[in-house]
Amino acid sequence: MNAQPPRIHSATFDPIPRDATPLVVFDLDGTLVDTAPDLTGALNYCLAEAGLPSLDVDAVRPHAGRGARAILQLGFSAAGITADETCLTNQLPRFLDRYNAHIADASMPFSGAVDALERLRGAGFKLAICTNKMEALARRLLVELQIAGYFSAICGSDTFAGRKPDPVHLLGTVSLAGGSAPVSIMVGDTDTDMEAARRAGLRSVLVDFGYDPCPAAHEKADLVVSRFSEIDASTLLRLIETVSAD
Ligand SMILES: O=C(O)COP(=O)(O)O
Ligand SMILES: [Mg+2]
Secondary structure, eight states: OOOOOOOOOOTTSTTOOTTOOOEEEEOTBTTTEEOHHHHHHHHHHHHHHTTOOOOOHHHHGGGTTSOHHHHHHHHHHHTTOOOOHHHHHHHHHHHHHHHHHTTTSSOEEOTTHHHHHHHHHHTTOEEEEEOSSOHHHHHHHHHHTTOGGGOSEEEOTTTSSOOTTSHHHHHHHHHHTTOOGGGEEEEESSHHHHHHHHHHTOEEEEETTSSOOOHHHHHHOSEEESSGGGOOHHHHHHHHHHHHHO
């Protein structure tokens, strides 16, 4: 059983509805789950089929949040080959089939992530996923990791007409989760996430252990954390109230 939604002391701040349940929207790759190992596995499968050398996971990790095409491009360019659109379009189904079949072989939630989900749910927060992964892949990963049940909505790059940083993606996720933007927070690892939050009018938390915590992402984030233990109910409620009072 979930606890009662925490009280947000918002009486003086328009437009937060008094009875709104706070919502935390998580990015997936590089934020909740370290997906780089299985993305690297799918890449190396394609490279091997093409007779090209494999890449180490550490070489792929900084690019792991940029989608399958970018990861394929990285692998081919490391072998000195410029992969044109036709090459990428040909490789993509192979990559995605392999990834789909091995999506949780070695991918793991980051340290403290599941405890944070448990803690926030216990404190009455709603939780959701807004990822630029395709929705079916995101769902499969979360189910295989046995954490899908935490989320009121799981929205991927193909769920709505736009994807992050298009605010349509984030606002659609908030709406599907039954949340309200003024009491919602985006937690992510890239500038794409921080920019989506800014455009959608959500508070933002940057995890600096993710795949691409660049200076622009730091600049846009309302809060930067280095571990999940820093993400607790009181910190997030304070963030909602503080920014609301601006
Ligand atoms: O797969 C991607 O393109 C990125 O996924 P993310 O939005 O969960 O980081
Ligand atoms: Mg990410």
